[in-house]
Amino acid sequence: MLYGLDIGGTKMELAIFDHEHNKLASKRVPTPTDSYDAFKNAIRELVIETDRELNTRGSVGIGIPGFVNPDTGKAQCANVPCANGQNLQVDLELLLDRPINIENDANCFTLSEAIGGAGDKIPTVFGVILGTGCGGGLYINNRLHDGRNNLAGEWGHTPLPYHVFKLAGEDFPIVQCGCGMHGCLDNYLSGRGLELSYKHVSGEVRSGMDIVQLFRRHDTQAERAVEIYCELLASGLGAMINILDPGVIVLGGGLSNFDELYELIPPLLQKYTLNMGQQPEVRKAKFGDAGGVRGAAMLNA
Known part of the structure; x- marks a missing residue:
């Protein structure tokens, strides 16, 4: 299964897709913005809970309202201040024990519309x-x-x-x-x-x-x-x-x-x-x- 996680300044949504990119289900929770540990744990709980429900180990891609500096690996997220300056990808890969890809949320939107969407x-x-x-x-x-x-x-x-x-x-x-x-x-x-x-x-x-x-x-x-x-x-x-x-x-x-x-x-x-x-x-x-x-x-x- 493919897990897509869209993180915003007020909420984060995890959606489950099959390998043909059909959406099967989704869930939303508030985004912790003041505590980095709470932020990471909220992501972990979403992913692990979904793994248990589906009896699988999904691959995870994350869209963030910001960027990861390619030289330092540190995130810059204006709407999620607790993640600023953090090694978000490394930390989440350790926490979830799997590879993770992180992209800017607008890039995720563009990718979706370029493959099967309005720009197909x-x-x-x-x-x-x-x-x-x-x-x-x-x-x-x-x-x-x-x-x-x-x-x-x-x-x-x-x-x-x-x-x-x-x-x-x-x-x-x-x-x-x-x-x-x-x-x-x-x-x-x-x-x-x-x-x-x-x-x-x-x-x-x-x-x-x-x-x-x-x-x-x-x-x-x-x-x-x-x-x-x-x-x-x-x-x-x-x-x-x-x-x-x-x-x-x-x-x-x-x-x-x-x-x-x-x-x-x-x-x-x-x-x-x-x-x-x-x-x-x-x-x-x-x-x-x-x-x-x-x-x-x-x-x-």
């Missing part, structure tokens, strides 16, 4: 997470592309384009990112980015879901906020298209369920890409919330 049989897939943050992953010629420091695809930490100030006004807010830089797209293309655009336009605080519903009711301020958001998204994607020339872009995360994006974004891409050849399709993820655990399980396939 397309040589170059750019997977995009539009959720609590803005992440990405690259699948090129039948394999994930991690880069020198396991950072490939992290387009959320590119800066705001200059034309946003023409679009939204010179007073458009410049936000400091959790990475320490200012103006990272992560803060503008995530769910909180849509909320930030709406607050800038209206002066009011609304949830992303409320803004989408207002947009669908043709609320003028919501329409303006979505216009700003879509221009920023198209600009960011356009830069990646010019660099990567992907065959398809697959969207995941909560905002991927904003179905109007698939009509609004493609025409805007022409403004931000070289006028050569065909634009890549922008598709909704096939596996939705299950993409992360499915991709994590596939790491050991």
Whole structure:
């Protein structure tokens, strides 16, 4: 059996897959974030309990909201502070007495969508997470592309384009990112980015879901906020298209369920890409919330 473990800042999910990548069952528990021992033991309990239930010894792949430094082997996980600076892979392999593969959660999502998903049989897939943050992953010629420091695809930490100030006004807010830089797209293309655009336009605080519903009711301020958001998204994607020339872009995360994006974004891409050849399709993820655990399980396939 293949076990995929998707670790987030509030919960961790373990899902069981067969060798054809069909999901058989899953379970979730809260993520301990303050104690490294509690964090490791929560993972151990999930895995060992599943082994006992299935009378097997599953292979384990883990998606984390961060990276493992290839030089030091130490993890960097902004949303799971207790794991920062820890030799997570080595520690878990000792604890579980088996090999473990660990990848960035956006890479796991991309892997899942590139094999049997919305990007199936397309040589170059750019997977995009539009959720609590803005992440990405690259699948090129039948394999994930991690880069020198396991950072490939992290387009959320590119800066705001200059034309946003023409679009939204010179007073458009410049936000400091959790990475320490200012103006990272992560803060503008995530769910909180849509909320930030709406607050800038209206002066009011609304949830992303409320803004989408207002947009669908043709609320003028919501329409303006979505216009700003879509221009920023198209600009960011356009830069990646010019660099990567992907065959398809697959969207995941909560905002991927904003179905109007698939009509609004493609025409805007022409403004931000070289006028050569065909634009890549922008598709909704096939596996939705299950993409992360499915991709994590596939790491050991």
